[in-house]
Amino acid sequence: MAFRQVLSGCVMVCALAAVSASALAEPFPGAQQYAKLDAPAFGTVQPVVDPSLPVVDASLNESVIQIPSGDVTLETTIFKPDGAGPFPMIVFNHGKLPGNAHEQPRARPLAFAREFVRHGYVVVVPNRRGFAESGGEYAGNGCNVEANGFSQARDVAATVAYMEKQPFVDTKHVVVAGASHGGLVTMAYGARDVQEAKGVRGLINFSGGLRQDECPGWQKNLTSAFGEYGEHVKLPSLWMYGSNDSVWEGNLPDEMFASYSAHGAKADMINFGAYKNDAHRLVGDRDGVAIWWPRVKTFLADIGMPTDRQYQVSVPQAPTPTGYASVDTVTAVPFLDERGREGYQNFLHQYSSRAFAVSDSGAWSWAEGGDDPISVALSGCQKQSSDPCRLYAVNNAVVWNDRNVSQTQTASR
Numbered sequence: 001m002a003f004r005q006v007l008s009g010c011v012m013v014c015a016l017a018a019v020s021a022s023a024l025a026e027p028f029p030g031a032q033q034y035a036k037l038d039a040p041a042f043g044t045v046q047p048v049v050d051p052s053l054p055v056v057d058a059s060l061n062e063s064v065i066q067i068p069s070g071d072v073t074l075e076t077t078i079f080k081p082d083g084a085g086p087f088p089m090i091v092f093n094h095g096k097l098p099g100n101a102h103e104q105p106r107a108r109p110l111a112f113a114r115e116f117v118r119h120g121y122v123v124v125v126p127n128r129r130g131f132a133e134s135g136g137e138y139a140g141n142g143c144n145v146e147a148n149g150f151s152q153a154r155d156v157a158a159t160v161a162y163m164e165k166q167p168f169v170d171t172k173h174v175v176v177a178g179a180s181h182g183g184l185v186t187m188a189y190g191a192r193d194v195q196e197a198k199g200v201r202g203l204i205n206f207s208g209g210l211r212q213d214e215c216p217g218w219q220k221n222l223t224s225a226f227g228e229y230g231e232h233v234k235l236p237s238l239w240m241y242g243s244n245d246s247v248w249e250g251n252l253p254d255e256m257f258a259s260y261s262a263h264g265a266k267a268d269m270i271n272f273g274a275y276k277n278d279a280h281r282l283v284g285d286r287d288g289v290a291i292w293w294p295r296v297k298t299f300l301a302d303i304g305m306p307t308d309r310q311y312q313v314s315v316p317q318a319p320t321p322t323g324y325a326s327v328d329t330v331t332a333v334p335f336l337d338e339r340g341r342e343g344y345q346n347f348l349h350q351y352s353s354r355a356f357a358v359s360d361s362g363a364w365s366w367a368e369g370g371d372d373p374i375s376v377a378l379s380g381c382q383k384q385s386s387d388p389c390r391l392y393a394v395n396n397a398v399v400w401n402d403r404n405v406s407q408t409q410t411a412s413r
Contacts, residue, residue, distance in 0.1 A: 050309070053309065053311055053312045055311065056082055056118075056311045056312065058313065058315070060079040060110075060113055060114060060117050060123075061078075062079050062108075064076065067162045067163075068162065069154065070154065072135030072136040073134065074126045074127055075127045076124060076126040076159065077106060077107065077108055077124075078124055079113040079114075079117050079122070079123040081117055082311075085122070085167070086170035086171075087122040087169065087170055088122070088305060088306055089121060089122045089123075089124060089174045090116050090123055090124070090176070090177055091126070091156060091163070091175075092107075092112060092113075092177050093177070093181075093183070093185045093186050094109070094178070094181075094182045095178075095179050095181045096131075096138075096181040096210075102132065104127075104131050106133065107125045107127055107131075109125060109179075109284065110372070111283075111285065111371045112289075114289075114371075115289050117311065119308065119311075120311065122168060124159060128152050129155055143216075145184070145210050145221045145222050145224070145225040146221075146224065146228050148184075148210060149188030149210075149229065150188050152184075153192065156185060156189040157189060160174065160200065164199065170199075173199065173201065173304070173306065174197065174199045175300065175303075175305060176189055176190070176194070176202075176203055177203070177204035178205065179206040179282075179283045180206070180208060180280065181209070182208070183206055183208015183209065184208045184226075186204070187226065187229045187230075188229055190233045190237065191229040191230075192232065194234075195234075201236075201303040202299065202303040203233075203235055203236070203238075204296060204299065205237060205240070206282065207242065208239070209222055209248055209256060211247055211248075219252055219255075223252075223255050230259065230260035230261055230262065230263050230265040233265050235266070236266040236303055237266070237267045237268070238267075238295065239253075239267060239269040240270045240296075241253040241269070242272050242274060242280070243279065245278065245280045248280075257269045281369065284369075284370060285353075285369045285370060286315070287351070287353050287369065318394040319391060319394060321397035322399055324400045324401065325400075326398070327396055328348055330344050330345055333356075333358065333393075334402070335364075337362055343364055343366065344356060347366040350366070351368055351369060352395050354366065354367065354369075354394070355367055355374045355393070355395075356391070356393045356394075357377040357378045357380070357381040357389045357390060357391050357392065358389065358392050359381060359388060359389045359390070360387045360388075361385050361386070363382075363385035363389065364381055365379075365380030365381035365389070367380065374394060
């Protein structure tokens with residue numbers, strides 16, 4: 001009996017109920033805000049429908065281009081509003097998964113991109129050299145974290161320079177952000193290469209750093225690297241870290257920030273508290289938008305970036321509950337064997353942004369978090385089944401319709 005379970009969450013930004021933070025007139029040197037902004041176990045982003053705003057298709061006008069960077073080209077994803085612009089731009093730097101960087105999928109931070117496109121931004125996501133289908137090889141620089149960041153930052157600089165030549169980009173309103181390894185790279189870019197781009201106004205670091213367990217004293221190496229970046233950076237930055245981050249344990253985020261801000265770097269650090277089972281997954285999770293966007297919005301306003309909602313953007317929608325059974329009635333799920341029922345029990349212990357799919361032959365899959373658990377669950381199930389897979393439960397409700405066995409359900413885009 002084929003089966004597959006999928007936990008979707010800390011996918012591309014790995015390494016990644018609104019919660020408000022204190023609004024500041026402007027970024028200030030070395031400030032930490034530890035108000036214990038504990039996130040709820042899960043949150044939802046309620047769509048705001050404003051008929052007066054134009055609608056951007058759910059695809060976000062996604063395109064993939066090749067951007068030259070020295071002797072290689074970078075596989076780069078662009079999301080943008082409709083029209084000719086010019087639009088303010090945010091460049092997002094991805095994290096690093098274990099293993100060969102070329103085997104890492106193309107970075108597509110959909111929840112992040114959707115929120116920025118909704119506010120009128122073009123979102124640019126370069127895969128740095130050695131990642132995905134970008135040319136060259138990953139520049140690890142051994143245990144030298146500072147050099148690693150600077151090596152990676154040259155691709156960020158090439159991306160900004162290329163995009164600033166595009167007519168749909170507002171070159172006076174640019175922000176660079178990153179998560180995990182991409183957060184480190186963002187700060188390295190701000191310490192050196194950003195000097196060539198006059199329109200970059202600020203940096204955003206989501207749970208940034210580089211963990212190298214194979215390197216003795218890697219925490220000290222990491223802290224020292226941030227200190228070096230902070231000594232030279234001129235731009236204000238926003239740092240966001242959570243209290244239950246599986247990668248940065250204990251006081252390490254505090255130490256990184258203290259080292260960075262020791263030389264007077266303008267920086268604002270937010271501890272948003274616990275997020276689900278791992279704060280490191282925040283940016284890759286659609287639920288996480290409700291936590292990071294309010295504080296990012298304040299930061300953007302402080303540095304003179306636009307923050308008004310400009311467009312409507314549709315999000316994946318759950319099918320209508322059918323009342324077939326209570327969601328917690330395991331025996332009601334059709335076609336499952338004993339192992340499948342154990343899988344459904346596991347599904348019931350996940351956060352509410354979740355989906356469970358099953359086929360007539362007993363294949364099954366569940367997904368939780370990420371941007372679209374519905375599509376992930378259906379895809380995971382279908383890979384194990386020659387029969388069509390259908391959704392049984394989404395979030396906290398059963399959506400199964402036993403009267404139509406040929407039914408197939410997919411995410412509403």
